[in-house]
Amino acid sequence: MPPLTIIIFGASGDLTSRKLIPALFHLDMAGLLPDDANIVGVARRPFSNDAFRSSVEPMTREAMLSMGESWFPGAWNRFAKRLFYVAGDATTTEGLQHLTEFLQKREGTTGGQRLYYLSVSPDLYPQIAARFGEAGYEKEIGGFRRVVIEKPFGHNLETGRAVNKSLHACFREDQIYRIDHYLGKETVQNILIFRFANTMFEPLWNHQYIDHVQITAAEKVPVGKRGGYYNDSGVLRDMFQSHLLQVVTMVAMENPGRYTADRLRNEKIKVLEAMKISKVEDAFNNIAVGQYDGYRNEEGVPKDSKTPTYAAIRLEIDNGRWSNVPFYVRSGKSMRSRYSEVSIQFRCPPHMLIPMPPGETLECNHLSLILQPNEGIRLNFQTKVPEVDGTRLQARDLAFDYRDAFTERALPEAYERLLLDAIMGEATLFMRNDEIEQAWEIMDPLIAATEAANAPQPEVYAPGSDGPKCADALLAKEGRKWQKIR
Ligand SMILES: NC(=O)c1ccc[n+]([C@@H]2O[C@H](COP(=O)([O-])OP(=O)(O)OC[C@H]3O[C@@H](n4cnc5c(N)ncnc54)[C@H](OP(=O)(O)O)[C@@H]3O)[C@@H](O)[C@H]2O)c1
Incomplete structure (x- = not known):
């Protein structure tokens, strides 16, 4: 097989040291990287190979320890020999010159397999793709050429299309791997297995049995030092358009x-x-937005910012399966806890065998697919309270926890799975250009409504809370309420 080279543009950045190098190291430890695979870091600042290796070691060690794994210096030293660094500005012809020479020397006349990972600001994608095209980086000499890109994929439909167009000027669509690390999460992949590898739930998975669906992605952390970047995007672009x-x-x-x-x-x-x-x-019929108290004092955030740090939206899927089943989706920063789940709220029984006591309502079945943390599945159902006098109902959970069931190792990191898939040419968990553009079509009017000059100020919510009251009202007006954030 021709040699594999993984070229990371943005090698001195946060994502590279926090996620990419730890994931590659872990793949190497598991014997999943080809013997001759090398990793070349590219960024503008000068580094020697050794300085680059030393710069990424501490975060890798921290990542391993935080996954509950041991640190093996010998394994790191072996892996570090795969790491190289070539300084250069990827947006200029001269900037790519040294990298081209490095690759020619490595691959000789037979060529090689190359994975380009763009871990740089997305504003640079068009320029970098143009330079790649001029240098012939897309030509599959001796093996594949693939490019992995990180979100955000544009700022709206127009810029999203422009990004796709600039990439297509150099690469075929099947050479482009748009990463959404949510799809690399074990629990998100398990949604399909849960649905389609079991016979029990699929017959119920439709408007006849499901009242509505709730999807929650709550973050405990505030924006911190990312205020400048975050304020330009807000929660609707950052969390909804893709993840x-x-x-x-x-x-x-x-x-x-x-x-x-x-x-x-x-x-x-x-x-x-x-x-x-x-x-x-009429977007505000389907959206509620909030901003946590103190957001405007964060570094890089204007004092009059209207950027939402929380949003809840109501979506309708107009097809036979989901007719009249709303999907309520919410996400926010600085909330009570870090918690993500999909909650399927089933309809209540059409007839009650045991009438509920006055003032009490039945808690109808719901199924929680918990994406993080404490990943698992909970089916909430009614039971009879064991007692001799009378018949009382109480809701209980049937629970499955990943960490109890699969004790051998921590859940794989999303980036490990996605990097390996990109190397293997497995594009199932990456997004296609039409998905990106359609997602912008859905989000653009909602975003435009919140950004209009006459848009209301997002409702302020207390840090550490479950979000603004207007999000509760979005469901209450249809007689529903949010599941508790655990
Ligand atoms: N960090 C995260 O957790 C995260 C999560 C999701 C998505 N992302 C996405 O991942 C990408 C990288 O994010 P990041 O947080 O790692 O950014 P970052 O910390 O700002 O790093 C950017 C990197 O790009 C390099 N760079 C800038 N201009 C360059 C040029 N012209 N040629 C070559 N290298 C250049 C910088 O090094 P020099 O200044 O030395 O050139 C630096 O290494 C972005 O697309 C971001 O949206 C990041």
């Missing part, structure tokens, strides 16, 4: 028949295309 709409597609899609990239992505796009698109003028 959360992707989770909705996994919950709502039809069985793809086979687990292949195109089959899966064809089904996901059908869900996105079936979503009703709000008009800007």
Whole structure:
């Protein structure tokens, strides 16, 4: 096999040291990297190979220890020999010159396999893709050429299309791997297995039995030092356009028949295309936004910022399976806890065998797919309280916990799975250009409504709370309420 080179642009950045190098090291320890694989870091600042190796070691060690694994200096030293550094500005022809020479020397006349990972600001993608095209980086001499890109994929539909166009000027669509680390999470992948490898739930997975669906992605941390970046995007771009709409597609899609990239992505796009698109003028019927108290004092945030740090949106999927089943999706920063789940709220029984006592209502079945932390599945159902006098009902959980069930190792990190998939050419968990554009079509009117000059100020919520009251009102007006954030 021709040699594999993984080229990380943005090698001195946060993502590289916190996620990419630890994931590659872990893959190496598991024997999953080819023997001859090398990793070349590229950024503008000068570094020697040794300085680069030393710069990424502490974060890798920290990542291993935080996963409950031991640190093996010998394994690191062996892995570090795979690491190289080439300084250069990837947006200029001269900047790529040294990298081109490095690759030519490594691959000789037979060529090699290359994975380009763009861990740089997305504003640079068009320029970098143009330089790649001029240097012939897309030509598959001796092996594949693939490019991995990180979100955000544009700022709205127009810029999202422009990013896709600039990438297509150099690469074929099947060479482009758009990463959404949510799809690399074990628990998100398990949504499909849960639905399609079990017979029990799929017959119920429709409007006849499901009243509504809730998806929550709560973060405990505030924006911290990322205020400048965050204020330009806000929660709707940062969490909804990609991560959360992707989770909705996994919950709502039809069985793809086979687990292949195109089959899966064809089904996901059908869900996105079936979503009703709000008009800007009545978007506030379907959205509630908040901003945590103190956000405007964060570094890099303007004192009059209207950027939402919390949003709850109501989506409708206009097809036979999901007719009249709202999907309520919420996400926010500085909330009570870090907690993500998909909650399927089933309809109540059409007739009650035992009438509820006056003033009490039945808690109808719900199923929680807990994505993080304490990953697991909980099915909430009614039981009879054991007692001799009378018949009382009480809701209880049937629970499955990943960490109890699979004790051998920590859940794999999303980046490990996604990097290995990109190396293997397995694109199932990466997003296609049409998914990105359709997701912007859905989000653009909602975002435009919150950014309009006459848009109301997002409601202030207390840090450490469950979000603003207006999010409760969004559900209350349809007689529903949010599940507790655990
Ligand atoms: N950090 C995260 O947790 C996270 C999460 C999700 C997505 N992302 C995405 O991942 C990407 C990287 O994020 P990050 O947080 O790692 O950013 P970062 O810490 O700001 O790092 C950016 C890197 O790009 C390099 N760079 C800038 N201009 C360059 C150029 N012209 N040529 C070559 N290298 C250049 C910088 O080094 P020099 O200044 O030395 O060139 C630096 O190594 C972004 O697309 C971001 O949106 C990050």
